[in-house]
Each structure stands twice: as structure tokens, then as C-alpha cells.
Amino acid sequence: MTEHEHYEAVVVGAGPGGAAAAATLARYGIETLVLERGVEAGSKNVSGGLIYAEQSAPVTVDDLFPDFREEAAERPVTRYYLHNVAGDRVETFDLGRLHDHDTEWADAVLRRKMDSWLESQVHEMTSETGGGLLTGIRANGLLRGDDGEIRGVTTDELDPIEADVVIAADGVASELARDAGLMDWEDPGQWFQGVKAVVDMPAETINDRFALSEDEGAAHLFSGDLFSDVRGGGFLYTNRDSLSVGTVFHLDSLVAEEAEPHQLLDALLTHPLLAQWIGEDYREREYAAKLVPDSKKVALREPHAGRLLVVGDAAGQMQAQGPIIKGMNHAVTAGALAAEAYAQAKGRGKPDRAGRLYAKKLREEGVMDKLRPRGYDLVRTVGERDDVTEVVDSLLTSRLGRLGVRALGGNLERLYGSPRLAAIVPDTRTPYVTLPTVIAEELGTRVTETSRVEPPSLEERIGELTYDTDVGNPHIVLVDDSYEASGAAITACPVSAKGFGGGCYREELVRTNGHEERLVSLDTQPCVECGTCAVVADTEWHHPSGGKGVVFDEG
Amino acid sequence: MHTLVLTKGVPDFREGKVSFDENGHLERGKTPTVMNPNDAHALQAALQTRVRHDGRVSVMSMGPPGYKEVLQEAMASAYADDLYLVSDREMAAADTWATAITLSAAIEELGVPDLVFAGFKTADGETGHTGPQTCWCLDMPMITHAVALDVDEKAGRVRARRLVEGDIAEVETVETDLPAFVVVDPEFEPSYRTARDRLTLKQLRATARERAESYEDVLTVWDHADVNVDPDYIGLDGSPTIVSSVDPIPKPPAEREATMVDPANEAEMRAVLDAMRPFASDAAAAGGD
Numbered sequence: 053m054t055e056h057e058h059y060e061a062v063v064v065g066a067g068p069g070g071a072a073a074a075a076t077l078a079r080y081g082i083e084t085l086v087l088e089r090g091v092e093a094g095s096k097n098v099s100g101g102l103i104y105a106e107q108s109a110p111v112t113v114d115d116l117f118p119d120f121r122e123e124a125a126e127r128p129v130t131r132y133y134l135h136n137v138a139g140d141r142v143e144t145f146d147l148g149r150l151h152d153h154d155t156e157w158a159d160a161v162l163r164r165k166m167d168s169w170l171e172s173q174v175h176e177m178t179s180e181t182g183g184g185l186l187t188g189i190r191a192n193g194l195l196r197g198d199d200g201e202i203r204g205v206t207t208d209e210l211d212p213i214e215a216d217v218v219i220a221a222d223g224v225a226s227e228l229a230r231d232a233g234l235m236d237w238e239d240p241g242q243w244f245q246g247v248k249a250v251v252d253m254p255a256e257t258i259n260d261r262f263a264l265s266e267d268e269g270a271a272h273l274f275s276g277d278l279f280s281d282v283r284g285g286g287f288l289y290t291n292r293d294s295l296s297v298g299t300v301f302h303l304d305s306l307v308a309e310e311a312e313p314h315q316l317l318d319a320l321l322t323h324p325l326l327a328q329w330i331g332e333d334y335r336e337r338e339y340a341a342k343l344v345p346d347s348k349k350v351a352l353r354e355p356h357a358g359r360l361l362v363v364g365d366a367a368g369q370m371q372a373q374g375p376i377i378k379g380m381n382h383a384v385t386a387g388a389l390a391a392e393a394y395a396q397a398k399g400r401g402k403p404d405r406a407g408r409l410y411a412k413k414l415r416e417e418g419v420m421d422k423l424r425p426r427g428y429d430l431v432r433t434v435g436e437r438d439d440v441t442e443v444v445d446s447l448l449t450s451r452l453g454r455l456g457v458r459a460l461g462g463n464l465e466r467l468y469g470s471p472r473l474a475a476i477v478p479d480t481r482t483p484y485v486t487l488p489t490v491i492a493e494e495l496g497t498r499v500t501e502t503s504r505v506e507p508p509s510l511e512e513r514i515g516e517l518t519y520d521t522d523v524g525n526p527h528i529v530l531v532d533d534s535y536e537a538s539g540a541a542i543t544a545c546p547v548s549a550k551g552f553g554g555g556c557y558r559e560e561l562v563r564t565n566g567h568e569e570r571l572v573s574l575d576t577q578p579c580v581e582c583g584t585c586a587v588v589a590d591t592e593w594h595h596p597s598g599g600k601g602v603v604f605d606e607g
Numbered sequence: 608m609h610t611l612v613l614t615k616g617v618p619d620f621r622e623g624k625v626s627f628d629e630n631g632h633l634e635r636g637k638t639p640t641v642m643n644p645n646d647a648h649a650l651q652a653a654l655q656t657r658v659r660h661d662g663r664v665s666v667m668s669m670g671p672p673g674y675k676e677v678l679q680e681a682m683a684s685a686y687a688d689d690l691y692l693v694s695d696r697e698m699a700a701a702d703t704w705a706t707a708i709t710l711s712a713a714i715e716e717l718g719v720p721d722l723v724f725a726g727f728k729t730a731d732g733e734t735g736h737t738g739p740q741t742c743w744c745l746d747m748p749m750i751t752h753a754v755a756l757d758v759d760e761k762a763g764r765v766r767a768r769r770l771v772e773g774d775i776a777e778v779e780t781v782e783t784d785l786p787a788f789v790v791v792d793p794e795f796e797p798s799y800r801t802a803r804d805r806l807t808l809k810q811l812r813a814t815a816r817e818r819a820e821s822y823e824d825v826l827t828v829w830d831h832a833d834v835n836v837d838p839d840y841i842g843l844d845g846s847p848t849i850v851s852s853v854d855p856i857p858k859p860p861a862e863r864e865a866t867m868v869d870p871a872n873e874a875e876m877r878a879v880l881d882a883m884r885p886f887a888s889d890a891a892a893a894g895g896d
Contacts, residue, residue: 059799
């Protein structure tokens with residue numbers, strides 16, 4: 053093999069997982085190079101917006117970066133509610149107990165601000181041990197030796213780089229995890245898709261409307277019939293001077309219902325329940341979207357291959373169970389554990405054991421149990437069968453079921469607050485739609501306000517986003533443009549819609565030899581790089597080159 | 608490696624900065640002086656050399672004392688270790704010939720560097736003479752229109768890709784011994800293919816602006832005696848060029864209205880194509896490709 057530049061450790065991705073890994077490696081004195089494809093860390097990142105520090109976690113973000121909460125976070129979550137919605141009837145549960153369970157603190161964050169702060173910290177720390185952090189560099193695959201073993205990474209911008217350990221923290225659409233054959237994106241049932249609006253609002257207005265002080269924040273969750281039958285829910289988190297309002301749905305359900313993600317977000321934004329917080333003064337700073345792995349199904353039990361250790365979303369480490377949505381904290385823990393595993397394995401003279409040691413740490417520290425709860429697999433075999441869902445749903449909506457809900461009354465709030473129950477909630481219509489609807493119908497009170505929110509159109513939303521388009525070099529190629537293979541992307545893509553010509557995916561009718569054919573066409577210019585179409589359409593999917601593509605200002 | 612960048616202050620011709628009187632003459636007093644825009648590429652070439660081969664970057668200019676700020680701008684915009692201003696009343700009103708004599712004398716005083724970089728012509732004179740004439744005075748090998756550079760320090764060679772006759776469509780690769788003089792084309796692209804180079808670049812760039820705040824600490828000002836030139840051969844006295852008169856360029860005959868079109872916007876582009884169609888159909892009939 054030819055002579056390549058060498059670093060002891062290469063970390064790909066400067067989100068929380070990569071930052072934690074790099075900071076830990078640097079603490080061990082290891083020469084570490086961090087590669088981030090965005091123009092700045094955070095410019096490619098989107099999250100709903102809560103980062104947790106769990107009491108049971110071996111490492112939290114403020115352990116590694118002591119000033120994190122002060123410098124990089126928004127407001128702490130001091131109130132936590134779930135709203136069960138049926139039409140204009142709402143029954144609100146205080147889920148403070150569920151939220152507080154195992155929570156040392158939880159803060160709302162905006163990723164551009166958070167990750168760019170982490171970037172400067174990580175660059176400083178890694179510079180001291182002979183490395184550093186580079187932005188605008190896209191790792192596009194693994195460097196392999198003649199024997200096929202992983203030796204390092206290849207990038208669009210630099211010559212290949214060799215490393216003794218590669219930590220892939222390159223996010224949900226990880227090209228390294230796929231190159232290593234650890235992840236695929238075949239089954240929509242393994243993914244969620246979230247869309248989010250960051251809504252401008254002065255701090256005083258937030259304090260006033262949410263009855264908060266400067267250092268308090270609220271989290272509101274929404275479920276029930278406001279998204280028709282699409283399985284998922286909504287959220288609203290308070291930042292310092294903005295709100296994060298979003299929706300998260302099972303991707304298979306979005307596809308099956310042919311639902312438009314931006315319209316589901318609008319359904320939440322314009323619901324009368326939100327009229328108490330947002331009104332005529334609605335101003336959207338940014339529309340964003342993200343694909344979310346369902347850790348219950350895809351979290352890798354052995355997230356490693358040779359010298360490659362995979363952390364965070366790239367390894368499917370995103371816990372979404374019932375109302376609990378935790379990703380960034382697990383990425384931080386996993387990043388730190390992966391780095392520790394390498395440092396310790398190397399210390400024992402067996403660096404090639406790093407991967408196995410990392411997986412062992414994930415198990416022993418209880419991370420894997422959170423990502424893939426044992427109870428869920430048991431419940432799933434029975435609870436996610438369609439016929440069972442039918443029976444449970446019809447029972448719930450029957451007079452008997454309704455009586456039961458009424459009889460439970462206040463106890464329901466307690467049941468919803470059970471962390472153990474939340475972990476095993478089946479992924480069916482029942483907990484997302486049917487139960488909350490029945491609860492709201494039977495126990496809820498009517499919302500009397502009317503919404504004055506006028507959300508921007510999809511065209512306006514795309515128009516507000518910043519892009520550095522790599523002209524003539526589209527990062528996604530449509531392999532099969534038949535409607536059967538790729539038509540689902542027209543609705544499921546968060547920046548495409550039926551009958552909308554300004555999005556990524558469009559339907560086209562082509563007349564050939566007298567008959568009409570339904571085809572799909574793709575324009576990657578408005579792409580927000582979520583990865584949805586990689587799952588629901590037949591594409592060759594890559595990230596754009598370093599610094600190219602969408603640039604999120606809020607994230 | 609020691610590299611030197613030659614730069615010049617020019618009137619800021621950008622919209623909103625430049626000022627003309629009613630006869631169309633430049634109002635020098637009302638127009639700020641900035642670093643010649645083309646020199647930015649020469650600075651990039653020097654920065655690339657510094658990143659890849661370490662060493663020192665000097666920046667030099669000949670001009671009035673106000674050019675100190677031009678040198679500061681150069682230092683802030685790319686990178687410089689030390690600055691030289693060759694400045695003296697005797698040098699005033701020099702043409703490119705007298706300037707070349709002065710600069711080459713100053714470069715000899717500095718000690719001939721491994722590489723001297725100049726930008727491709729200035730925004731005011733537009734002659735493109737000063738660089739090559741300075742090179743000629745120094746009797747160095749010269750590469751013009753360089754768009755990419757590679758230095759082999761051990762072999763003492765520089766290899767460049769250059770535009771033949773300044774034409775972007777025709778590129779050739781040339782090589783010469785160090786020390787050499789390189790005129791950097793505006794199409795020059797610095798290339799950093801290793802992470803270590805990128806990290807060095809990041810570190811140099813991070814401190815460039817801050818270091819330029821105290822540029823006077825690294826600034827040396829020389830007069831004609833410092834660089835050992837005879838006053839008869841520099842400035843107005845040493846300039847054989849005679850400017851007989853200057854004619855203002857007539858204004859364009861008509862003010863046309865421009866419509867900005869976003870090429871990504873299908874509807875807008877369609878309107879453009881529709882407007883062009885009547886012209887295109889004739890051309891198509893004539894058998895164009």
C-alpha cells in the first residue's frame with residue numbers, strides 16, 4: 053500500500069458523539085484528527101432539541117465540557133406535559149415524574165449554536181495532542197489495505213488518511229457505517245422522520261406566555277388525532293428566544309398514509325391548543341428535517357468492524373420510546389466509551405480489541421438496555437401484530453374501553469409517567485392515536501381559542517434556507533425512476549410535495565409510444581440531507597462534498 | 608523557504624467606494640486606497656508555500672507612507688511574517704520601469720528569497736509590466752500566469768501549471784530552479800491535500816488578523832539610500848514613459864434594464880427561454896449546433 057498521512061485516531065463528525073469521542077481521546081493524550089463536513093459544526097445538524105444528562109450515565113456532556121450548559125444550551129426543561137388531543141378536546145398530563153426519572157438535567161438546544169461551541173472546544177483539546185478539527189471535509193468511505201482490512205478514511209477534499217482507530221460519528225446517514233456493512237437503509241419501519249420549525253419569540257414573551265422565569269423552560273408533547281392516522285406525535289420546546297416546534301413520525305406510517313410532513317407540522321402549528329402560545333406574530337426562523345433511527349430495532353449490538361467504531365445516530369443509538377426521545381446523550385456516552393475502549397485496549401497492547409471492548413462497555417454501562425429494552429421485544433411479538441392492534445383499538449373505542457379510560461381517570465397520568473411502561477410501548481396506532489384520542493374524548497376539555505398562525509408555504513420555507521449548491525455534481529442519484537420504486541419520496545421527502553414543482557422529488561407523466569408512464573424526477577438543490585429518500589426510494593445516496601449543500605443556521 | 612510577495616495600493620474601484628468628477632476623472636483624494644485585488648492570489652501562493660514548507664513570508668510594496676495600511680491589509684487577508692515599504696519622495700511618479708529598478712534593489716537589500724510572487728497586473732495601471740521587469744532586473748527565471756504550484760524543496764525546483772497566453776483553455780506544466788519569480792494568475796487555486804496542511808493553514812489564518820493589528824512591529828520602511836539606488840534612475844527622473852493625454856472612456860450609449868434571473872427557478876428560466884426563442888429559431892434553421 054502507498055504511503056499515507058497517518059493520525060493515531062480519526063473521528064468523523066463533530067456532533068455530540070464525535071465531540072465526546074475526540075475530547076476523551078485527547079484526554080488520553082492520543083493524536084486525534086476530527087473531520088466535519090459542514091462549514092461549521094452544527095450547520096448540518098438538526099435535533100428536536102432536548103439533550104439529557106442521565107443520572108445512570110457513565111459520562112454526560114457536561115462531564116467532558118464543563119461550561120456546556122452555560123455556553124451551548126438554551127433553557128433547562130423544568131416542566132413537561134403530554135397533551136392528548138381529539139379534535140378540539142384536550143386532556144393534559146403532567147409527565148414531570150417520567151421526565152425526572154434518571155434525569156440529572158435536560159436542556160433545550162439549537163444545534164448550530166451547540167455544535168459550533170463544541171467544535172471550538174474540541175479543536176483546542178485535540179490541537180494539544182498533535183491533531184485538530186477540520187471543517188468542510190467530507191469522509192466518503194473507508195480506506196482499506198490490500199487485504200481488505202480497514203486502515204483509515206477517504207475524503208473528497210484530502211488524500212487518504214490512515215489511522216489506528218476510526219470513530220464514525222457521521223450521523224444517521226453514516227456513509228462509513230454503510231461502507232463497513234454495519235447499517236443499511238432498506239426498511240422504513242426502522243426509522244422515524246422529524247420536521248421542525250424554529251419559531252422566533254422574544255425571551256420576555258416566552259416567559260409570559262409559558263409562565264416561566266428566565267432560567268425555566270417547558271416541554272410539551274402532543275398526540276392523538278391531530279395527525280389523522282399517522283403514527284407519531286408533536287413537540288414544543290422553549291429556547292432562550294425561540295421555540296422549537298416539530299413532529300416526529302414512523303417513516304413507514306408516513307409512507308403508508310402518503311402524508312406530507314410539512315402539512316403534519318402545520319396541523320400542529322395551527323391547532324387551537326397552540327393558540328395560547330403562538331399567534332399572528334408567528335415568524336419562522338428555519339424549517340428543518342431529520343431522519344431518526346429507531347434504536348429498538350436498529351441499534352447495533354456490536355457497533356464496530358476492525359479499526360472502525362461507530363457511535364451515535366450512525367450506530368442507531370437513538371432512543372425513541374413513547375414520549376421519551378433521547379439521542380444526543382447516548383451519542384455522548386457512546387463516543388466517550390468508544391474512545392475509552394480504544395485507549396484501554398491500546399494500553400493493554402491489544403488495540404484491535406477496541407471494538408469488542410466498546411460493545412462490552414455499552415452493555416455493562418446499561419446503554420444497550422436503554423437503546424434496546426428487553427421488554428420491548430417481548431411485547432412486540434404480540435403487540436405489534438395488526439390483528440391485535442385491531443382488537444385493542446376496537447376495544448378501546450368501545451363503550452367498555454371508554455368506561456375503563458374514564459374509570460382510570462387520574463391514574464392514567466400516573467401510568468403514562470411510568471418509565472418502564474414507556475420503554476415497552478408497542479409501535480402501533482394504539483398508543484400514538486387511538487388511546488390519546490379516547491382519553492381526550494372521555495376526559496378532555498374543549499379548547500375555546502382559535503389559531504391565528506399562518507405557517508409559510510413549503511416554497512417559502514425552502515426559499516428561506518441557505519444552500520451552497522455543488523452545481524453540476526448532485527449528491528443523490530435516482531437509480532430507478534419508476535413511480536413504483538421511488539414515488540413514495542414525493543410525499544415523504546420533507547422538501548417535496550404532490551403537485552409542487554420546487555421540491556426535490558416530482559411526479560412526471562411521460563408519453564411514449566402512445567401510452568403514458570408515471571415517472572419520478574429528482575432535483576437535489578433543495579435537499580436538506582435527511583436521508584429519507586435513501587430509505588423510501590431507489591437511490592444512490594451520498595452527502596454533498598465538504599461545505600456544500602444546505603447550511604442550517606439554527607439546527 | 609523564504610517567499611516574498613510584491614503588492615501595490617490602488618484606488619478602490621468598487622461601486623460605492625470609487626469617486627469620479629463630472630469629467631469622469633478619478634477623484635484620488637475621495638477614493639480610498641486598497642490592496643490591488645489581483646495581489647490576493649499572489650498572497651495565496653505565498654501562504655501555500657508557507658503552509659507546505661514552513662519558513663517565512665515577506666510582503667513588499669513601493670509607494671507613499673499611506674501604503675502601510677495596504678501592507679497591513681495584505682497581512683490580515685492572508686498571512687505575512689514581515690513587511691517592507693519602500694517609500695521616499697524621490698520615488699514619486701515612477702513608471703513601471705523605475706518601479707522595477709527600485710523594487711529589485713530593495714529585494715537585493717532584503718536578500719533574494721526562494722520565491723518572489725507578484726499579482727497579475729494592477730487595477731489602476733493595468734500594464735502587467737512591473738512584475739516581469741523586476742524579475743528581469745534580478746535576472747531570475749520567471750513563470751507567468753501560474754494557476755497551481757508545487758515546490759520540491761530538496762531538489763530546489765518549482766513546478767507550475769500555467770495558462771498559455773493567459774488562456775484558461777490551454778494549460779501547460781513548467782519547471783525551473785529556485786530562486787524563481789512567479790506571476791500568479793487570478794485563476795490560481797491553492798491546494799491543500801493533507802490534514803496537516805489544513806490544520807497549519809487553519810492555525811495561520813486564525814492568527815493572521817490578530818497579528819496584523821500590530822503590523823508596525825514587523826514593518827520596515829526603506830528610502831532610496833537604504834536600498835542603494837541613484838535618485839536619477841528612480842521616480843519621475845528615472846521614468847522614460849510619457850503620458851501625452853488621458854481620454855475618458857465614453858459612457859455606454861444606452862442604459863439597459865437588467866432583470867435578475869435565478870437559474871434554479873424554472874418559471875423564471877422559462878421566461879428567459881421564451882424571450883430568446885424568436886432569435887434561436889433562425890439560428891437553428893441556419894444549422895448551428
